[in-house]
Amino acid sequence: MTRTEPTQTKGEQNPSERGEGSGHVLESSFRPRFPSVSFRECAVPRTACPLRSMLKVxxxxxxxxxxxxxxxxxxxxVGVALTQLEDGPYLEMFAPSWRGGRKVPEGLHPERHRQHRGWLPGRAMKWINHLPGMDAGRHPAKVDVFHWTDFTFPTVRSCATVMTMHDAAFAVDPTFHGWETSRLLDRVRRHMVQADVVLVPTAPxxxxxxxxxxxxxxxxxxxHGVSPFFCPxxxxxxxxxxxxxxxxxxPRKNYPRILKALEQCWDRDLAPNWIILGRPGWEHEPFLERLERSRHRDRITWISHAESEDRLRELYQGALALIHxxxxxxxxxPVLEAMACGTPVVVGEGTSPAWVAGNAGMLVNTRDIDSIAEGIERIVAEDWWRKHAAAVLLRRSREFTWENTAQLTHRAYQKAVEHYG
Structure with missing residues (x-):
């Protein structure tokens, strides 16, 4: 099997750490009366953009x-990779608050970015961003394009905009997000219309x-890409x-059906134990209650979070297969990270993870418990197929790099500026 040598992680912070609420700090097009709304620089030297010909984002x-x-x-x-591109943009990076602004990702090119953080908590800025007169495009940094990287949108009126739409689960099935669905759907549609370019991660x-x-x-x-840190x-x-x-x-992660499928396998002693790595999300209680009542509870281990990136990689490397x-x-x-660790995957046919896996994933009907059980049994029992699939998936994972993601994103910024102009 072809493999890559493991590399040192980039010193990321403990995944269990959490900050305060989300939001943005964006200065108004008028001079605000509230000094707490103004920007101050993070612990990064206050320098001008070294080459004004660079696209400022x-x-x-x-x-x-x-x-x-x-x-x-x-x-x-993608932020780190953008600052490392030879002919890439200059990033004016907006952090939400005084606490959040200190958690700077490592690996950013020191001369290709500048951090901005404000004096108010992120939760407060979430609302201040939408006051009349607020405009991220008229911040003193004078950016050419603003990139909305999530579903929280600061007001932008005076520059080009790029929006990343990570998924549209809220529109595909309202049960995936509950009462927030209609509000989120309206907000996303409104900003999709405003955006000059929209980025999506897969064809589905x-x-x-x-x-x-x-x-x-x-x-x-x-x-998206995968770091060389994830390897066999x-x-x-x-x-x-x-x-x-x-x-x-x-709900959209399909845990109840996975559990029922595994119970069928365990009844016939056709599958190994199951490890779940995942924090509790929306509507998690019914599944956790069902898990505790399972007749095979002793075969299930639930880990709410990995204490480090090393631990996450170890879990991928030790798995017979990723069930997703x-x-x-x-x-x-997780599918791409598992592939990079030489681990085969069970994925839903017609889904984005199946697109990521190409023709080497074990495809199942996500709404059919018997189909999921059959896929698990096959990937466990068919040793030759599993090893062959793992090798193909490993090669395919190398096509997904964060450098490529950054290059395509930079190209999208240029298209957005052309469209806006």
Missing amino acids: GFDIRPALFDYAGIGRYVRE TLHDAELLGLDPQQVHVVP PEDKHAPRDYLLTVSTIE PSLHEGFGL
Whole structure:
């Protein structure tokens, strides 16, 4: 099996750390009367953009400061990669508050970015951003384009805008987000219309964007990447003796059906134990109650969070397979990370994770318990197929790099400025 040598992690902070609430600090187009709304610089030297010919991008770094998985990982990795591009943009990175602004991602090129943070808590700025006269485009940094990296949108009126739509689960099935669905759907649609360019991570997510009425010409497919840190174990003969699921515990992750499918397998002693790595999310209680009542409770281990990136990699490397038949995903970073660690995957047919896995994932019907059980049994029993799939998936994972994500994102910034101008 072809493998890469493990590299040192970039010194990321403990994934269990959490900051305060989300929001942005964006200065008004008029002089605010409240001194607490004005910006101050983070612990980064106050220097002008070294080359004014560089595209200047207002970059919402908030998700990277408060979330270490999913969207947070995307924002952190693409932000670092953008500053490392040879002919890339200059990032004016907006942090939400005095506490959040101190959690600067490591690896940022010191001469290709500047951090801005404000005096008010992030929760307060979430509302202040939308006061009359607020405009991120008229911040003294004078950016050419502003990148909305999450579903929290500061007001932008005077520069080009790029929006990342990570997924459209809220529109595909209202049960995925509950009472927040209609409010989120209205907000996303409003900003999709305003954005000059919309980024989506996969072709299936592009289809979701079209269902929301977005012009396909406005959309750029920009896949996420995976760090070289995620790699196969040095000992290729190390045991792989459990099944793994890495996902927040919420309805769209399909945990109840996975559990029922595994119980069928365990009744016939056709599957190893199951490890769940995932924090409690929206509507997690019913599943956790069901898990406690399972007749095979002793075969299930639940870990709410990995204490380090090393521990997360170890879990991927020791798994016989990643079980990820989610009902809906925008991308599915755990699938790509598992692939990079040489671990085969069970994914839902027609979903974004299946798109990521290419033709080497074990495809199942996500709403059919018997189909999920059959997929698990096959990937456990068919040793040759599993090892062959793992090798193909490992090679495919190398096509997904954060450098490529940054290059495509930079290209999208340029298109947005052209469209706005």
